[in-house]
Amino acid sequence: MTEKLYYKSAYLKEFTAQVLECTEADAGFDIVLDKTAFFPEEGGQGADTGTLGEATVTHVFEKDGIIHHLASIPLSGEVLGKIDFAARFDKMQNHTAEHILCGVIHKLHGLDNVGFHLGADEVTFDISEPLTKEELREAEELANRAVFDNIAVECYFPDEAELASLDYRSKLELKGNVRLVRIGEVDLCACCAPHVKSTGEVGSIKILEVMRHRGGMRIWIAAGARALRDYRMNKENLGEISAALSVPKSEAAEAHARYMQETDKLRLELKAARRALAEEKAKSVRSTDGNAVCLTEGLGMEELRHFVNAALPAVGGILVALTGTDGDYKYIIASNSVDLTKEIKQINQALSGRGGGKPNAAQGSFATDLESIRRYFG
Ligand SMILES: [Zn+2]
Incomplete structure (x- = not known):
């Protein structure tokens, strides 16, 4: 040994x-x-x-x-x-933080810790039932109060008789040579790992994230330098957001929600305006029994679709709506008289194209110039 x-x-x-x-x-x-x-x-x-x-x-x-x-x-x-004591101390802080928080949750709600992971970047523990936001906040509050109280953390091996008389948290049914970690009245738990000697060294305990997990909940926490790192990261990000929105940090979330609402409204207005523009452009398509090739500059694919819908009644043959430049045209081809499922292969072959669609409409691209496209459909 x-x-x-x-x-x-x-x-x-x-x-x-x-x-x-x-x-x-x-x-x-x-x-x-x-x-x-x-x-x-x-x-x-x-x-x-x-x-x-x-x-x-x-x-x-x-x-x-x-x-x-x-x-x-x-x-x-x-x-x-x-x-590497910096890494070890970081683990001692975070492991002790987990004991404190789990002890508090156990006392408040009688819940058990059913999983624990302490890695270089993440600390998580799992509890047997989910808690509400308010319950988590209360547990976090009490856990930090236990830190402020600077309670001694005692690690010891009780004898069989003492062990049998104690009510301690444990993931397994344990017998003999059990090491207990006592944190005053806050927690008593079987554990093999190194801990800090008093809760004040934990620094602070912050719940970062929670997720429903196997009928219970997985909780991400940070203590000590990890909590400080998380605070810095949040502060820097929030600082940039509040500066961009020209509001104090405390009003950033509200201002952002307002900003998103305005953006959504503008997006809808823009969409409607683009549709109107596409339909306006469609009016310039002259009525013909033959084919029509239309280059509609400045339209995206969605507007191109509106353009085609509006212009198609004027075209007896095939309507070819294009956007882009020579060598790289996106197309929507539509017709009320020609079955495009047969034609589109041939069209693509002749005009370095790719794409396809339904009998009355196809979508794709041509890697050729406008002149060749006009000539083909002329
Ligand atoms: Zn432990």
Whole structure:
């Protein structure tokens, strides 16, 4: 069994240890030490990183009480271990934050934590039933009050008798050698991970997102520097939005909603105006028994469709409505007398075109010049 130094102190950054085993692994060397401060991947929390001697430690896992370190080079004898403590402390803050919030939710609503993930970028936990926005806000409020109260976080191994007498949160039915994490009256939970020594070190706890998940809810949180990063990101984005809308940050959402309403109204007006323009242009199509080729500059495909609908009664043969320039024309071809399903293949072949449609209308593009198109339909 590897001696777990992180249980003596979660704040141990450096240690010396003896290399007991060094074997070649898939991506480096698997190092077993007599003792270690590296916390392995366990209980939803990612492994510590750092160095052992000159080697970089990229992964740490535990198997049958033995902790394995995946190192970049082989090692032997006595080595100095250094863990990336900034990353570790960040995990301690966020893991403790999760305990506080889950403890509060458990006390308020009797809900269980049924899932936990603490990675480098994200902290999530799952609860057995969904909570309302107001309930989440209340839990967040109380969790932060527990931070302000700077309550001691005690990690200990109770004996069997004491364990049996305690009511603690746990994802599994546990027996023997159970490590408990007590946060005053806020929470008592079985957990193997390193935590901060008092809640004040958590900094602050913010619920970022929630999502319905397996009949319950998944909750994203951020504490410590992660909460600060999230605050900065939000502030910068909100700052840009409020500056663009020329309103204070506190009024940005309302101003944005107004702006979107105005935009929607303008979009509808623009659509109607474009349709009217297309229909106006269609009036200039002269009545003919033959074909008509019309270049309608400045119209999009939707307006082109309105143009065709309005102009088609004047055309006895095939109406070709184009938009674009030589070499790149978009077309809508329509006819009340010719079956286009047969014609369109031939038309496309002759005019470097692609596209198709129904018997009375087709849509596509021509990679040729206007002169050739006119000549073909002339
Ligand atoms: Zn935990």
